[in-house]
Each structure stands twice: as C-alpha cells, then as structure tokens.
Amino acid sequence: MAVLPSSSSSLELTISMPGFTSTQSLASSVRDLDINQVPSGGAYLEEEWLTLNMEDDDQDQSSNGGPPQKKLRLTNEQSRLLEESFRQNHTLNPKQKEGLAMQLKLRPRQVEVWFQNRRARSKLKQTEMECEYLKRWFGSLTEQNRRLHREVEELRALKVGPPTVISPHMSSKPLLASTLTMCPRCERVTTTSMINKSPTKNVIMATSTSAPTLSTKVVLVPPIQPRH
Template sequence: MKQETILAHETHEDEEKKKKKKKKEKKKRLTIGQVESLERVFQEGIKLEPDKKMKLSKELGLEPRQIAIWFQNRRARWKVNQLKHHFDVIMKENQKLHQEVMNLKAMMRDQTSIRKQISAGYAESSAMIYYQQNVIADQGNCSFTVQDYYNMVPMLQPYPAAFSNNYL
C-alpha cells in the first residue's frame, strides 16, 4: 500500500513537470510581422484600450495578455530611452553652465587684478594730491581744497577763528 502511494505521488509529480514543460513550450516568440504591427500601434499611442487590445489579439493571433505584456515592456523600454535622452540634454546644459562659471571666475580674477593695479597706481598718484588751506579771518572758517589728478573737491568746515589763527 505504501508503495502504491509512492508511485501515485511520483506520477503526480511527473504530470506537473510535463504541464510546466508544455507551458514553457507554448511561449513562442513573436514574428517580425507581429512586432511591426505592435510597434505601429504603439507609435499611435503608448496606452492600449481594451477594445483595441481585443482587435489586435484577433488580427495577430495572440492572447490579449501577451499583447498587454508586450505593451508594458515596450513602455518600459520607451521610458528608459526618454530618461537617457533627458540625461544627455541635462549633461550638456550642465557642461555649458560649468564653462560659464569658469569664465565668470576668470573674469572676476582679472577684475580683481585690475583693481589691485589701479589701487596701487592710485596710492602712487596720491603724492599728487595736495591740500590748500585758506583761512577766512572774518568768519573764522577754514576751507580745504582737495585736488587729485581728475577731480577738485572743495570742502568747507567751520572752525573757530581762534583755533584757525593758532595754525597761521
């Protein structure tokens, strides 16, 4: 009796293996014509309506589930291609911006260098600046004129007459 149950169990396992093998054999590759038809429909729209899926199923001799899975896989490939394209565009823009930043940094260095040269030149030309003091005795004010190479700026500051006379 034990032997019969063991044989029955082995027979059942063999049948399951055969069924799995048949299922694997049933999965066939799509023909070139089927793929071309599916691609044309995909180009019209990446989503497939149930009515259109049934129509395609009859036209191509495929199961509706096969068509649904093909569209799902095709959308995944399409999305990957879209992401690659967007990545390339973003990388090119990033390179342009990076180059622009480098150019701006170089310009800033040049301007800083020019400013240093100007301020050094201005310090040298500061010897050209002179002060002229005029005392107006009646008003007790002292006027200064600051003159550099380019500008002349008069400055009037009130000082008591006694204070300004001390320096005369």
C-alpha cells in the same frame, strides 16, 4: 525641458540642443530572423503553437500539465503591427487589445505585456536622452562658470577707474553704473543700488544659462559688504 520626442509615440527622440543630434531608435531590436513561425526545435506544429498562444488569458500554461512554455519571439510582422499600434496609442483599451490580439494571433495578455514593456523601453530611452542632455548642460555650465571666475579674477586685479559699466551697444557712452560688489563668502557679484534703468542687465547676463559674451565689461568698485 528641451527634450522633445519627434513623435509622441516613437522612440526616435530629438534634443533641441546646438551641436547635439540624436536619432536613435529601437528598430535595430527588431530581428531579421523570423524564428517565431515555429517554436524552436520544431516540437509543435504551427497550429498547436497558435492554439497554445491563444489559450485562456490568465492561465499559466506551464502549470496546466502541458509542456513548459517556450519564450515567444514575435515575428517581424507582429512587431511591425504592434509598433504601428503603439505609435497611434501608448495604451490600449480592452476592445483594442482584444482586436489586436486577434489580428496578431496572440493572447490579449501578450499584447498587454508587450505594450507595458514598450512603454517602459520608451521611458528608459527618454530618460537616457535627458540624462545625456543634462550632462552636456552641466559641462557647458561648468565651463561658463570657469570663464566667469577667470573674468572676476581679472576684474579684481584691475580695480581701477570710476565705477562705470561700458555699454556693449554704445561703447562711446558708458552707462551709469550700479555699485557692483563681490560677496567674499559666496563670491557672487551683486548690485547694491539701482541708478540706471537696467543696471542688473550685465549681472543677469553673467549668471544666465546662455553663453555669456565677453563684450560686456564690468568694472568693480571697492567692495561694500552686502547684507544677506
């Protein structure tokens, strides 16, 4: 797949597709506001808030009689450190988690949750990018298909001359042609014999995913029903 993260741990993804560049990041999600220093409403002193945050990992603080827990908002510095850590590693071992939690004055559980959500966001972002890429690819293939159908119609209309394939490289010397036929059911051009060394080249070009050039001319002969 041609979706390549520019960094294995960053949300900035690059798709290697002509005419399509995207360098979106979640950086915008890091708020400038630093409202996490003290919980909203100023109901707690900062030390109390930190103590609350550092309480035992698995304790549900809202159920132990205290006031209902306010939703945490990470400070810019906390976000920055977490992002930095995420860039180095998408998962944390217990020791790293503990250390990071200590450093950030958060509970290990909060660090764990942050990494979980961050992995999910990362994956979502990548999926969106892949989706976008596939949509464009689909569009390109549809267009290519249309073009080829048109070409087939033109060729059908011609139905003239000996069965030759004109080489795009040495136009003066037509190649020995394979017998090209059109399946009436699936409307596929197929070769039914191999006279030339690379008789299928032109057909392969026509069905490959890269944009075909129209410099290759295929002359169809009266149809021979392929067996399939």
